Amino acid sequence: MKEVTAVGQTxxxxxxxxxxxxxxxxxxxxIDVLDKGKKGLFGLFGQxxxxxxVRLRAQDPVEEAKTYVLSIAAHLGVFPHIQVEKAGKQVIFSLSGEKIALLIGKRGQTLNSLQQLTQLVINRHSKDFIHFTxxxxxxxxxxxxxxxxxxxxMAEKAVSSGKPVRLEPLPSFERKIVHAALSGDRRIRTFSEGAEPKRSMVIAPKTK
Incomplete structure (x- = not known):
């Protein structure tokens, strides 16, 4: 519901x-006032x-995302500065300030989770899909x-041992980083196994 018409005595x-x-x-x-109303004679006749x-204002998806990130950070006792970069349908938030490590978490787990949630928030208020980082x-x-x-x-280990090496579970965008880093190495192949969120990258030597 984005618009309603309501009535009342005032x-x-x-x-x-x-x-x-x-x-x-x-x-x-x-707000559009359609009718200011009329009290009527003695509060009864001609009332x-x-x-x-009333309609919802068009919301800025970036501002909504900023508000969301700041609210989550505040719950953790962190009050970061947010630098916003926009390029087409790509939006990047860069956080800085004190206690930022609390928003990063172990191996970026907190930051990754906050990124996924904010991605949902920013696109809830956008007509076009926004790639958020x-x-x-x-x-x-x-x-x-x-x-x-x-x-x-790990590629060198796989080649020297002749056995596949499995990395720890990684989010999809980090698996892409691993794949890209090894894309030019013809001695090995990379693939993913398992279900999200425990999907892992495997580095395996190519059979001769």
């Missing part, structure tokens, strides 16, 4: 009825109710370098 009463139906506050809506049309203190670049180095070490 404009304010009609407005409150509409807000209750939409389950929002007055700041989130646009006419007031009526209003959440970064914190340049963690994504550092993680990419770590994964690429790990992938190459």
């Amino acid at each position: 404009v304010e009463e009609a407005l409150q009825s509409a807000l209750k139906q939409l389950k929002v506050t007055e700041e989130r809506v646009e 006419r109710p007031a009526s209003v049309k 959440l970064d914190a203190e340049n963690y994504r670049k550092r993680r990419e370098e770590t994964l690429a180095a790990l992938a190459k070490r």
Whole structure:
């Protein structure tokens, strides 16, 4: 429901009825007063109710996403600064400030979960699909370098042992980093096994 028409003895009463139906506050809506109403003689004769049309304001998906991230961070006692980068349908939030490690979590697990949830929020308010990335203190670049180095070490291990090497479960975008890092190595092949969220990348030597 994005628009309702409500009536009441006064404009304010009609407005409150509409807000209750939409389950929002007055700041989130646009209001058209259709009829201010009329009290009538002695409060009885000729009485006419007031009526209003109330519609939800068009929301900025990026602002909604920022509000969401800041609210989650605040629950963890973190109050970050958010730098926003937009390029077409790509949006990147870069977080900085004190206690940022709490938003990153072990091996980026907290950051990844917050990214997935914010991806849902930003696209709930957008007509076109937005590719969303959440970064914190340049963690994504550092993680990419770590994964690429790990992938190459595990590739050497797979080749020398002649046996497949399974990495720890990784989200899909991190598995793509591993695959890209080894795409030029003709001695091995990479593939994924298992179900999300425990899907793993396997690095296996190619059979001669």
